[in-house]
Amino acid sequence: MPKHTIVLIPGDGIGPEVTSAARRVLEAGGLSVEWVVLPAGATAIEQGLDNVMPQRTLAAITAHKICLKGPVTTPIGSGFASVNVQLRKKLNLYAAVRPVRSMPGIKTRYENVDLIIVRENTEGLYSGIENEVIPGVVTSLKVATEVACLRIARYAFRYATRRRRRKVTVFHKANIMKMTDGLFLKCSRKIWEEEYPNIDYEELIIDAGCMKLIQDPTRFDVLLMENLYGDLISDLCAGLVGGLGVTPGANIGDDAAVFEAVHGSAPDLAGKGVANPLAVIMSGVMMLRHLHEDASADRIRKAYDTVLAEGKTLTKDLGGEANTEEFADAVIAKF
Numbered sequence: 001m002p003k004h005t006i007v008l009i010p011g012d013g014i015g016p017e018v019t020s021a022a023r024r025v026l027e028a029g030g031l032s033v034e035w036v037v038l039p040a041g042a043t044a045i046e047q048g049l050d051n052v053m054p055q056r057t058l059a060a061i062t063a064h065k066i067c068l069k070g071p072v073t074t075p076i077g078s079g080f081a082s083v084n085v086q087l088r089k090k091l092n093l094y095a096a097v098r099p100v101r102s103m104p105g106i107k108t109r110y111e112n113v114d115l116i117i118v119r120e121n122t123e124g125l126y127s128g129i130e131n132e133v134i135p136g137v138v139t140s141l142k143v144a145t146e147v148a149c150l151r152i153a154r155y156a157f158r159y160a161t162r163r164r165r166r167k168v169t170v171f172h173k174a175n176i177m178k179m180t181d182g183l184f185l186k187c188s189r190k191i192w193e194e195e196y197p198n199i200d201y202e203e204l205i206i207d208a209g210c211m212k213l214i215q216d217p218t219r220f221d222v223l224l225m226e227n228l229y230g231d232l233i234s235d236l237c238a239g240l241v242g243g244l245g246v247t248p249g250a251n252i253g254d255d256a257a258v259f260e261a262v263h264g265s266a267p268d269l270a271g272k273g274v275a276n277p278l279a280v281i282m283s284g285v286m287m288l289r290h291l292h293e294d295a296s297a298d299r300i301r302k303a304y305d306t307v308l309a310e311g312k313t314l315t316k317d318l319g320g321e322a323n324t325e326e327f328a329d330a331v332i333a334k335f
């Protein structure tokens with residue numbers, strides 16, 4: 001009997017390629033699992049379903065509580081609402097956790113980057129409430145609630161404490177958005193003062209924060225921010241350590257967790273078998289830790305760190321020639 005039942009959403013574009021490679025690595029690394037493979041995104045429509053976020057897929061994640069997800073495509077400017085936003089809201093996956101660290105053997109401008117982005121995942125400008133006031137005038141509503149702001153702040157400080165992190169920095173724009181970002185800041189400050197005064201605390205207006213991130217990312221530890229800022233800063237930070245091929249993520253709620261890379265469906269690479277599966281493999285390692293499978297998590301992390309450090313089998317985004325499956329094979333060969 002497999003020890004875990006995990007929902008797998010292959011997703012769109014490069015999703016099926018990178019999740020298939022990650023699945024092989026996770027199983028070879030010791031994960032005892034029954035995968036429940038279900039669609040979401042454009043793939044669901046291609047399979048004849050009438051919804052990009054099928055009820056069956058949501059129900060399976062609710063039942064099994066854990067999901068490994070490939071990226072899904074969202075049409076730009078029109079079309080269906082983002083599957084990711086729907087999934088995060090419907091399952092109340094309020095905390096996006098995205099570790100960003102310098103990888104062995106991957107040369108970038110910086111060394112020793114080791115930070116965690118904690119992004120509020122359910123509201124802000126991603127509330128999806130948009131309105132045409134009159135032709136030529138449209139609005140988009142930014143929503144901040146005290147409940148969600150306190151919840152994400154508490155999550156970030158608790159995470160920092162449990163992981164022995166020393167500092168939480170809040171990125172905000174409360175000088176302009178005095179009410180919404182003002183509430184986010186007030187809640188972050190309250191949780192720090194009342195519950196976690198032993199953690200260092202810092203507030204930065206996000207524009208200056210971006211400059212400081214580029215000047216010296218090693219001065220940061222845990223970064224806490226609302227939804228849109230977290231989305232943007234995640235890709236910026238990916239660029240500090242080698243790109244979207246090496247940045248994993250988790251969407252955590254009280255009742256379920258969905259693990260997925262920061263990157264999207266990369267239509268430019270889809271079907272070529274050359275995308276880097278590492279970000280999904282790393283998301284899988286986060287999932288293993290969530291499942292208290294630390295021995296497997298350590299084994300897999302050690303294996304891909306070794307492959308990266310040797311530099312012989314790297315995908316194109318990291319300067320190599322290996323394809324998706326060859327990279328996965330190289331990791332498996334290290335077990």
Ligand code: NAD
Nearest residue numbers: 071072073074244245262263264265266268269275276317
């Ligand atoms: P993207 O992340 O798909 O790609 C940006 C760039 O990074 C591209 O040049 C791509 O080739 C490269 N890249 C991405 N992942 C890679 C990997 N694993 N290996 C090597 N190179 C990789 O972003 P985009 O092009 O802006 O978005 C494409 C689609 O993905 C859009 O529909 C967008 O809405 C969606 N998206 C989905 C998610 C998600 O499902 N979580 C996240 C971001 C974007």
